[in-house]
Amino acid sequence: xxxxxxxxxxxxxxxxxxxxxxxxxxxxxxxxxxxxxxxxxxxxxxxxxxxxxxxxxxxxxxxxxxxxxxxxxxxxxxxxxxxxxxxxxxxxxxxxxxxxxxxxxxxxxxxxxxxxxxxxxxxxxxxxxxxxxxxxxxxxxxxxxxxx
Amino acid sequence: xxxxxxxxxxxxxxxxxxxxxxxxxxxxxxxxxxxxxxxxxxxxxxxxxxxxxxxxxxxxxxxxxxxxxxxxxxxxxxxxxxxxxxxxxxxxxxxxxxxxxxxxxxxxxxxxxxxx
Amino acid sequence: xxxxxxxxxxxxxxxxxxxxxxxxxxxxxxxxxxxxxxxxxxxxxxxxxxxxxxxxxxxxxxxxxxxxxxxxxxxxxxxxxxxxxxxxxxxxxxxxxxxxxxxxxxxxxxxxxxxxxxxxxxxxxxxxxxxxxxxxxxxxxxxxxxxxxxxxxxxxxxxxxxxxxxxxxxxxxxxxxxxxxxxxxxxxxxxxxxxxxxxxxxxxxxxxxxxxxxxxxxxxxxxxxxxxxxxxxxxxxxxxxxxxxxxxxxxxxxxxxxxxxxxxxxxxxxxxxxxxxxxxxxxxxxxxxxxxxxxxxxxxxxxxxxxxxxxxxxxxxxxxxxxxxxxxxxxxxxxxx
Numbered sequence: 001x002x003x004x005x006x007x008x009x010x011x012x013x014x015x016x017x018x019x020x021x022x023x024x025x026x027x028x029x030x031x032x033x034x035x036x037x038x039x040x041x042x043x044x045x046x047x048x049x050x051x052x053x054x055x056x057x058x059x060x061x062x063x064x065x066x067x068x069x070x071x072x073x074x075x076x077x078x079x080x081x082x083x084x085x086x087x088x089x090x091x092x093x094x095x096x097x098x099x100x101x102x103x104x105x106x107x108x109x110x111x112x113x114x115x116x117x118x119x120x121x122x123x124x125x126x127x128x129x130x131x132x133x134x135x136x137x138x139x140x141x142x143x144x145x146x147x148x
Numbered sequence: 149x150x151x152x153x154x155x156x157x158x159x160x161x162x163x164x165x166x167x168x169x170x171x172x173x174x175x176x177x178x179x180x181x182x183x184x185x186x187x188x189x190x191x192x193x194x195x196x197x198x199x200x201x202x203x204x205x206x207x208x209x210x211x212x213x214x215x216x217x218x219x220x221x222x223x224x225x226x227x228x229x230x231x232x233x234x235x236x237x238x239x240x241x242x243x244x245x246x247x248x249x250x251x252x253x254x255x256x257x258x259x260x261x262x263x264x
Numbered sequence: 265x266x267x268x269x270x271x272x273x274x275x276x277x278x279x280x281x282x283x284x285x286x287x288x289x290x291x292x293x294x295x296x297x298x299x300x301x302x303x304x305x306x307x308x309x310x311x312x313x314x315x316x317x318x319x320x321x322x323x324x325x326x327x328x329x330x331x332x333x334x335x336x337x338x339x340x341x342x343x344x345x346x347x348x349x350x351x352x353x354x355x356x357x358x359x360x361x362x363x364x365x366x367x368x369x370x371x372x373x374x375x376x377x378x379x380x381x382x383x384x385x386x387x388x389x390x391x392x393x394x395x396x397x398x399x400x401x402x403x404x405x406x407x408x409x410x411x412x413x414x415x416x417x418x419x420x421x422x423x424x425x426x427x428x429x430x431x432x433x434x435x436x437x438x439x440x441x442x443x444x445x446x447x448x449x450x451x452x453x454x455x456x457x458x459x460x461x462x463x464x465x466x467x468x469x470x471x472x473x474x475x476x477x478x479x480x481x482x483x484x485x486x487x488x489x490x491x492x493x494x495x496x497x498x499x500x501x502x503x504x505x506x507x508x509x510x511x512x513x514x515x516x517x518x519x520x521x522x523x524x525x526x527x528x529x530x531x532x533x534x535x536x537x538x539x540x541x542x543x544x545x546x547x548x549x550x551x552x553x554x555x556x557x558x559x560x561x562x563x564x565x566x567x568x569x570x571x572x573x574x575x576x577x578x579x580x581x582x583x584x585x586x587x588x589x590x591x592x593x594x595x596x597x598x599x600x601x
Contacts, residue, residue: 034158080417137234
């Protein structure tokens with residue numbers, strides 16, 4: 001059997017992912033995390049008398065703290081198997097990727113292990129976000145488009 | 149009402165991510181990188197800020213807002229200090245998130261061991 | 265003695281005089297728990313790292329094997345074995361403690377039968393009086409090296425497999441009481457273009473089929489000559505593909521019982537293991553712990569264990585390569601078969 005034939009053969013025998021179920025779970029869990037974020041933001045706005053823009057930073061930091069806590073309790077990965085993108089896409093997923101890498105590589109020491117591996121998964125996100133923002137900025141400069 | 153839109157928009161962006169996982173068979177790293185770039189492009193087109201005003205945390209919590217924040221920082225600084233602002237302004241808004249993630253992850257690694 | 269293209273026929277009929285199997289908590293929660301020498305309640309075995317835990321599993325399995333064989337450690341001439349970790353560190357460090365002359369081999373998840381075949385060959389050819397074969401794997405070291413940090417929230421697809429935490433070792437001797445290693449077929453590397461590391465079953469199935477068919481051609485045997493033919497870790501997806509490939513080629517696998525260690529070690533319905541078990545220890549602990557006991561009890565007379573391995577590295581996958589696979593088959597039978 002050729003490679004091409006086999007890949008089709010194998011594909012036909014692959015258990016299908018329940019895309020609809022996964023999407024519903026992602027929708028519900030992701031939505032709930034955003035609702036939590038909204039509640040936290042409202043809390044900061046009323047307690048500390050902050051505007052929405054000013055409350056954004058502390059809100060994100062709080063969500064990250066919660067995510068790190070859940071990662072430390074060994075719970076985040078169990079939630080993620082159910083929630084899928086619902087737990088990976090919010091900023092909590094970003095924090096989980098960094099915290100899980102830091103915890104895992106503690107065995108290799110604080111500098112090379114924790115320091116050197118923390119951005120193992122989150123690195124791509126930061127690199128691509130930065131490069132995209134740069135390209136967009138460059139386009140604005142070249143074409144003389146005004147900024148915000 | 150604000151909570152309803154936060155839930156719907158936030159959930160919707162996550163569904164987009166889930167479709168990338170299941171239909172496009174992208175890895176989490178590829179998916180998140182794509183979403184960040186989409187968020188950046190959305191802000192460049194002027195679409196993301198209105199979404200944040202409308203959906204609140206539903207737009208500011210997903211990773212797409214990271215792309216939005218990077219572009220927002222770059223373009224705001226571009227307006228205020230000129231072309232060099234593209235590089236100097238980028239991490240202004242996102243600083244809280246990245247700093248928090250680094251600090252809390254580091255502190256966690258000092259005291260906690262992975263459970264497997 | 266060479267038979268056919270790739271098969272060693274062991275004329276002197278070397279005997280497995282003792283085995284040792286040590287597993288982790290998930291395997292202890294599975295259907296074969298009672299067959300293992302030791303079940304650990306803690307995934308980290310109270311060690312400082314996952315890697316230290318994995319080598320401790322192998323040290324313990326080796327000690328059990330020597331003890332169950334009724335010999336002294338000093339009587340064993342050679343240890344043959346390997347694991348999944350880079351540079352085979354689990355074996356290097358465990359065998360350092362064992363203090364035996366060491367032959368490190370890499371076969372990924374096919375290492376159990378690769379090492380058993382080599383150990384039997386050493387004894388059969390007179391190069392050793394006693395040779396030990398061993399292997400180990402650990403769920404967390406495998407995740408850390410090949411996939412993601414263990415606490416990372418990634419959603420595993422239904423084709424993914426769960427690396428077995430455990431170690432299995434066997435002592436082979438020229439004579440004695442126990443199951444006989446009758447022959448072994450060394451596999452060729454087979455790569456039919458699967459590149460998804462979360463679908464190892466599909467990648468490895470063609471290698472298993474190739475080795476089994478070569479085994480039949482080299483030995484003149486047919487499926488019906490065996491009470492049981494079991495693959496190492498094809499699990500749900502790969503097992504089904506293998507069955508269909510055999511049917512397509514007209515191989516009468518229905519004349520025997522065709523199963524898979526990855527489906528036996530866990531309760532796939534109840535435990536969250538996606539498609540089933542994998543890892544070097546999968547075929548090792550199921551064979552040395554469970555199947556050999558059934559042979560000794562007379563429930564089985566002659567079995568063919570076909571351990572399957574995926575020979576990729578994290579780097580090869582990132583560089584866009586496909587997954588080359590291999591399978592090694594060892595025929596084990598009762599002394600009076």
